[in-house]
Amino acid sequence: MDGKTLVYLLRQRLNEDEYSEFISERLSYTLLNQAADELVGRTGCLRATTTITTVADQQEYILPANFLAVLNADSQNRKFVQFTLAGSTVAQNVNEGVYADMRNSGLTSTSRIPGSFCIMDYVSTPSRVEGVATAISAKSEGECTLTCSAGMSSALLANVSVGDIIHNVTDVSSGYVIAKPSSLGLTTCLFDGTDNGWTTGDRYIIQPQGRMSIFFDRPLSTSGDTITVEYLQRPAPVYSPYRAFRIPAQQMNHLVDYAAEFYKYRDRNPKFGDAFGQKFDNSVRRAGQQQRRARSDGRMGVNLKVQKR
Numbered sequence: 001m002d003g004k005t006l007v008y009l010l011r012q013r014l015n016e017d018e019y020s021e022f023i024s025e026r027l028s029y030t031l032l033n034q035a036a037d038e039l040v041g042r043t044g045c046l047r048a049t050t051t052i053t054t055v056a057d058q059q060e061y062i063l064p065a066n067f068l069a070v071l072n073a074d075s076q077n078r079k080f081v082q083f084t085l086a087g088s089t090v091a092q093n094v095n096e097g098v099y100a101d102m103r104n105s106g107l108t109s110t111s112r113i114p115g116s117f118c119i120m121d122y123v124s125t126p127s128r129v130e131g132v133a134t135a136i137s138a139k140s141e142g143e144c145t146l147t148c149s150a151g152m153s154s155a156l157l158a159n160v161s162v163g164d165i166i167h168n169v170t171d172v173s174s175g176y177v178i179a180k181p182s183s184l185g186l187t188t189c190l191f192d193g194t195d196n197g198w199t200t201g202d203r204y205i206i207q208p209q210g211r212m213s214i215f216f217d218r219p220l221s222t223s224g225d226t227i228t229v230e231y232l233q234r235p236a237p238v239y240s241p242y243r244a245f246r247i248p249a250q251q252m253n254h255l256v257d258y259a260a261e262f263y264k265y266r267d268r269n270p271k272f273g274d275a276f277g278q279k280f281d282n283s284v285r286r287a288g289q290q291q292r293r294a295r296s297d298g299r300m301g302v303n304l305k306v307q308k309r
Contacts, residue, residue: 001252003142004241006032009253013260026175026191028259029239035258036235036245040068046246047071048233052214054225057110061227062122063212065161068232070096070119081214083113086224094216102217110221120215126159126208132201133168139190139197142240143178146186146198159208160186163237170202171195177206178237189239 001009007028016023040046052061070079074093082091097116135147146166160177166188167174173193177186186206190196198204214229235245245252 001249002242002244003029003032003238006238006252006255007241009256010259010263013256014263022263026239029189031259031262032255033235033237033239035255036238036247037068038258039247039251039254040232040235043251044071044232045248045251046233046235047230049228049230052227052229054220054223054227056221056223057219059219060120060122060213060215063119063214063229063231065163065209065211066234066236067212067229068234071230071232081117081230082228084226084228085112086222086226091228097217099215102215105217108218110219112221112225114216114218114220116217118215120213122211122213125210128208129159129206130204132203133198134200135198136200137198139195141242143187143189144197146188146204148184148186160206161208163234164209165207166190167205167207168193168196168198168202169205170199171197176237176239178239178243 007023007025010028010032011018011020011023014023048064048066050064050067070081072081073079074095079096080093083094084091092113094114094117097118099118099120102116102118131148133146134149135145137145137147160180162177162180164177165174166177166186168190171190171193173190173196175188175190175196178189179187181187188198214227235247236243238245245255247255
């Protein structure tokens with residue numbers, strides 16, 4: 001389902017027509033995106049892979065903005081990433097450890113292959129990006145394109161990710177980066193401004209989101225080796241009518257229940273809010289169980305409890 005369909009279903013769930021002022025477009029999309037993040041986090045239904053090239057004497061590496069959690073786990077449910085030496089095709093597993101143990105070990109000598117890793121918050125948040133739009137882009141189908149000067153391309157490539165907050169200071173609108181098709185252009189969705197689009201000379205501010213990093217038990221000694229991380233992926237945001245979440249179709253209605261829960265609390269009707277929330281929780285729990293069964297090795301559990309006759 002795309003954004004337009006989801007917002008329509010949300011209106012129907014709340015018994016509000018398209019002219020109702022109770023429904024806010026931006027709030028609806030925000031709640032639907034929060035629901036998508038929650039659903040993916042609990043069911044593990046979206047996955048992605050990132051590769052990192054090692055740098056000599058470096059111990060910490062930043063992860064993609066859409067990273068949620070490491071997915072690969074061995075038979076003992078220990079999470080691992082794969083490490084491949086330059087020139088080799090054989091990957092070695094590196095298991096997850098505990099940061100406190102790594103810190104207390106006091107290891108400072110380098111090693112080509114780490115003993116363990118942990119996932120941490122990345123302390124150095126990327127600097128915010130500021131500049132001026134260099135082209136006109138009116139809002140069309142809920143989206144508009146920010147075109148930047150060539151001088152901003154390196155900063156955009158390094159610091160801006162899909163999902164970052166963006167402000168059109170001149171238009172007094174704000175929203176989100178929803179796609180990054182090139183180094184000089186960003187697809188954005190803006191709300192609550194005069195035009196909710198871009199005009200030549202409009203000043204923009206982009207605030208990058210917080211990131212996670214992978215931290216090894218000691219600095220790595222060699223550049224050019226490869227770390228492969230298979231991870232649970234946060235879905236790309238949907239803030240316009242014709243974009244859609246990469247989520248199984250049978251789970252899309254759960255997002256509507258989640259958004260309806262918050263609207264009913266906003267409406268000071270917690271009884272209905274609780275009902276929608278419980279429905280969302282039960283649905284996501286079942287979806288998570290289905291995902292885990294789908295990823296299992298197919299072994300069947302046997303219940304040896306004697307049945308009474």
